[in-house]
Amino acid sequence: MTSEQIIQQAANWLTRLHDEDVTEADHQAFHTWCDADPRHAVAIERMRGLWGSLDTLPAKPARRALNRAFAPQRARGAQAVGVLGLVLCGWFGLQHLPLWMADQRTGVGERRQIALEDGSQLQLNSNSAVDVKFDGHQRVIELLQGELWVEVAKDAQRPFVVRTDQGTATALGTRYLVKRAADGTTVVTVIESTVAVKGDSRDEVKVTAGQRAILDHGRAQPAQATGSADPDAWTRGLLKVNDQPLSDVLQALASYRHGMVRFDPQALRNLRVSGVFKLDDTGAALAALADNLPIQVEYFTDLLVVVKPR
The missing domain is CATH 2.60.120.1440 (Jelly Rolls)
Structure with a gap:
């Protein structure tokens, strides 16, 4: 069974257990399902963890939708599961759901x-x-x-x-x-x-x-x-490049930053980079690039960096 199928089943169970007419037989069946595969219990725990974390947030639309999905008066069955599924997909993105349960x-x-x-x-x-x-x-x-x-x-x-x-x-x-x-x-x-x-x-x-x-x-x-590149340098915390397009280097650094690094690859297409950069200090790497190339690096809070030609 795939991770996506387990997550969908966990959503179904949480929806059913919050029905006003849930029965003791439903609870017994739920426990049987949890015991059938260790991944089932993990999915339930992490989904409940999401619900708990949302309790600390302001009542924004996503949280209100969850509240409605779990309220005793809410619609039952496929409609409620659909609401929960939409909230989960909107919150994490469907492609990230299996990562909840990665080993x-x-x-x-x-x-x-x-x-x-x-x-x-x-x-x-x-x-x-x-x-x-x-x-x-x-x-x-x-x-x-x-x-x-x-x-x-x-x-x-x-x-x-x-x-x-x-x-x-x-x-x-x-x-x-x-x-x-x-x-x-x-x-x-x-x-x-x-x-x-x-x-x-x-x-x-x-x-x-x-x-x-x-x-x-x-x-x-x-x-x-692979040429003269050092493809496993990242295992030592380094990014080593030899005559690589600047866009590729920026993309590699962006994977180590929270937030976004925005740039126009077409505008930077003629710029190439050789050097060694520390992946644990992407700010210093971006500063070094700005010092040695005709580019500007502009910070719009720590979560948004824009790189453009000077």
């Missing part, structure tokens, strides 16, 4: 290293989320958002696979990165040994150290050299 996740500007049960080492980049699914036959990491680095422990009986909605990257060696890019593609970059990259088709691309391959629309594109 591991990081916030904006956070990196985290995780020791997996098989001895493999996993590191998540800023604002990333994964599900870990190990069994007796295979080891699967589902990358739900963001980027990961992994150093794979050898296990001849269980292949190690990183999966996204574009396809899979199966380790035939040790270290590699997988990123869900903003344009919807998946980028697989190999640091050591070889990775087999495969989309929906049967075509498989072998990617070796110093190469990367892109999964787009379920198809694996041919491997290409």
Whole structure:
């Protein structure tokens, strides 16, 4: 069962339990549902946590809609579930709902290293989320958002696979990165040994150290050299670039900032960057760019930065 389906079922249960005619049988069925899968209880807990957090907010439209959805006099059944679903989607965005229940996740500007049960080492980049699914036959990491680095422990009986909605990257060696890019593609970059990259088709691309391959629309594109870039520098808190478009650098820095970094890629298309920047101090990185390039960096509160040609 997918995360989205579990969240929808949790919404259905919370709606039913707040009906004025809820029965003891309903409560028993609810407890049975919670016990059937640990993810069910997690979904209920986090959804209730959202409700509790909204209690501290002013009575804005989203909160009033939730109040109406849970009030004893409110409409029942599909209408109430629809109200709750619309509020949840409006509050978080539908694409973020599965992240509630991710096994591991990081916030904006956070990196985290995780020791997996098989001895493999996993590191998540800023604002990333994964599900870990190990069994007796295979080891699967589902990358739900963001980027990961992994150093794979050898296990001849269980292949190690990183999966996204574009396809899979199966380790035939040790270290590699997988990123869900903003344009919807998946980028697989190999640091050591070889990775087999495969989309929906049967075509498989072998990617070796110093190469990367892109999964787009379920198809694996041919491997290409990464050049002189240091793709896993972020695991050490650094952004290293060599003759990269300024727009790409700004996008990378923006992923480490709360709020927005706004710019017009077309207006900055002729500007390229080489250098090393600390990801934990994006303000200093933006200042360095302004000092060395013909651009202006304007702050409209800490949550909005605008970069434009000088």
